[in-house]
Amino acid sequence: MxxxxxxxxxxxxxxxxxxxxxxxxxxxxxxxxxxxxxxxxxxxxxxxxxxxxxxxxxxxxxxxxxxxxxxxxxxxxxxxxxxxxxxxxxxxxxxxxxxxxxxxxKVDGIDAAHHPRRVELLAELGALAARLHGVHTQGFGNNFDWSSNQLSRNANWGDYLADELCVGERLATLARHRMLKPAQTQTLLGAIDTMRRWRRAPVLHHGDLRLKNLIVAPDSGRVRALIDWDNCRSAPAPHWDLSVALHDLNVDQKESFLRGYGISPADYAEALPFMRAINTLNYAPAIEALAREKDHTRLAWYRVRLRGMFDLYP
Incomplete structure (x- = not known):
């Protein structure tokens, strides 16, 4: 040495x-x-x-x-x-x-975000997500089967929300910076209250199912590997993974991913309030960082985003 x-x-x-x-x-x-x-x-x-x-x-x-x-x-x-x-x-x-x-x-290939078959590859990514959610786990959050630790393991999703995700602090951040309209806040609180009472079994989530983490062959687009597992966690399906996977996609891309996943429109509609809640809560650390930097312009744009003002539908 x-x-x-x-x-x-x-x-x-x-x-x-x-x-x-x-x-x-x-x-x-x-x-x-x-x-x-x-x-x-x-x-x-x-x-x-x-x-x-x-x-x-x-x-x-x-x-x-x-x-x-x-x-x-x-x-x-x-x-x-x-x-x-x-x-x-x-x-x-x-x-x-x-x-x-x-x-x-090393896995040879390019990330799927740069491949011309992106819409079709999103369907394949959705299908991979469905397979992954077939891996049953014990514990919720970041401490699950990979670790033999027991005292730090969350016994249910409510414990994860309170003790690991720190929902109370994130809600305070959103309120302090007026990120949501009053009606949105009530909807968010209702979804969180429902999730706290969940007794759904957990499964393995990748945590960042975006095309940049899918390695494919440059010519054929054949999938070679799903990479970057550092955000993986144990959670009820499908909410966490889908909240991240759908975030950056346009409507056609969203539909392709969901068709690949195999979820029906009715089941998607039922899951949507909880995906929205997770997505909104996950903005809180970035909002807090912008507030510390006194970046009021970007905070205003985040407010536009979270209030749904980029949506072009009535």
């Missing part, structure tokens, strides 16, 4: 040294090619090539992130068992370099 690889901030230079150490440890050679593919202040993503193939390494400066990597690893194994293609995770550890890391095989 070189002196530069332990201690200090996770700079790009230090991260490269760590990845070289990981490659030599597991593959017995220095990579022929090493390239950074993403990252920020606390995490880095690299690709490298050795004789055994091409691999991806994710590193994180926070020791607790090893739990996040273990959660992703468990979720991807379960997803593949029900026919959802994912990257193959080969190792999750922190021993080799003193920081949490995940090593997986």
């Amino acid at each position: 070189t002196a530069d690889t332990r201690g200090g901030d996770l700079t790009a230079r230090r991260a490269r040294l760590l990845v070289l150490e990981i490659a030599r440890r597991y593959f017995g050679e220095t990579p022929r090619r090493l390239a950074q593919r993403g990252g920020g202040l606390t995490n880095m993503v690299f690709e490298f090539r050795v004789r055994d193939g091409e691999f991806v390494v994710r590193l994180h400066s926070r020791a607790g992130q090893i739990n996040g990597y273990l959660k992703e690893q468990w979720a991807m194994v379960q997803a593949r068992r029900v026919g959802v293609p994912t990257p193959e995770v080969l190792e999750v550890d922190n021993e080799a370099v003193g920081l949490p890391y995940m090593v997986s095989r």
